[in-house]
Amino acid sequence: MLRIAVQSKGRLFDDTMNLLNEADIKVGASKRTLLVSAQNFPLEVLYLRDDDIPQSVATGVADLGVVGENEYEERGAEAEIIQRLGFSKCRLSLAIPKEIEYQGLSWFNGKTIATSYPVILQKFLKKNGINAEIHVITGSVEISPGIGLADAIFDIVSSGSTLVSNNLREVEVVMQSEALLIGHPGMSHEKREVLEQMLFRFEAVRQAEDKKYVRMNAPKSRLQEIISVLPGLKSPTVIPLADDEWCSVHTVLDEKRFWEIIGKLKEMGAQGILVTPIEKMIL
Template identity: 35%
Template sequence: MRDRLRIAVQKSGRLAEPARALLASCGYAWRETRDHLFCIGETMPIDLLLVRDDDIPGLLADGTCDLGIVGRNVLLERAGECVLAGAPAPFREWRGLGFGACKLALAVPQQWGEAQALALDGLRIATSYPALLTQWLDERGIAAEVVTLSGSVEIAPRLGKADAICDLVSSGATLAANQLRATDVLLESEAVLAGPVAPFGDARAEIAALLLRRFDAVLGLRDSKLLLFQAASCNVPALMALLPDAEQPTVMRVDGTDRVALQAVCRGAVTWQRLEDLKRAGADALLVVPVERMLA
């Protein structure tokens, strides 16, 4: 039973800084210990444990940490290992966090034709994600050999260790450098907030609920803008039809006229083209304002 929440985050790597930035945007501040392994929360009863990305699912499973910010690919690979071992995973994804996007994809040599790329039976496929690849192959009835490697997956075909690979792809530059091309996407991945399957039964439940509300508020405001403009009352329906991603607007009548002033939070990007479309539909005095915080 604990009255503080412990979150595992990546100590270094591509998810480390965005994870800390997200927590900071939620009003969270911390003091890092001298060994740079632990952060003590100062504004909220939340502490951070700084670890390797691959270690986070295990720390969730044994209860060392309550929550973790980890790549979906890592989380589902560890969950797949649990299933292959005959036990359900003791953790699950709570929220997608919208950063660290990548794909787990199958890739074959560039010189292969389409027919050869589709004929995977009997091939050796190198990967660092054997559980996810095995599941994908089994679902399609493909009898391929899974070659597990901990690194340097892209060069496996050139070394003769495999015929194809299954690995994370971001820009595709690494595949191109190794004369490979992606064919099938097994998983769309991003950073996620992971936690236990069962809810907390102590003070951590309230702290976690507060953190989730702030996450949802911050993530919901990404690319959001407050749009203000004036228009004749008769033009309002046509103008709102151009703002399908806007929340219910606030409408105020302009004294002594048949005009109204409107303000609405738009969840999508408010581009110059959208402003021009609104202008042609009868809006004027258009103003776009960034939204820093909003709590529903």
């Protein structure tokens, strides 16, 4: 049985549980239960605070963990990065009151910076030769300048709306962050085999992201033209129809270019275009 540590609430919890669900790993979410087993896969989920996950994986309490890159770097736990998951993206940034004129990092010399990430901040300040006082605070870091506790803050930024509502503006991005799947270095061979099965499912889900399965009726007289504009994985599937002058073409399109390509197909005489989402894709 493989054990994975997951944040007990918040955006990272939601994104992680969605990934497990899309990979057909059924786990019941319960706020009252610390440890829950999957119904159809040899996996159990351990619900923890996000800042406890890196150490839990490093010490082997959990075999795996899903944690923000910011927490992984801050805790410095000896756990290996198995995969970048591509969701729960944010950044760690320095922000100051918006009315202050900012001309560069030297502004922070002699200032007090409030943060929940002192390790990452200290490394950044040392690297750039900045001498500032770090005030460690948990909770609502963004209110610190407003109540006179600090001159600036170093905190997570996603949309930036929290900074705006507290009359702050972002002036330096220190690091980008996303969800990481981390693992215990001493994981057994048997558990790594289960991990490989889970990663295989994750990859199938990832490959299907922003992809559409497209079927259309196409005139055979323009078939080669139509095929030339289809950026499918390989060659599109072409199926004969009862009408000898027509065929059915099946392919996969990236959503980013979907409307551009569909417009060209219409111009080339394609009809009856049917578009469906893709849940999984195995290459």
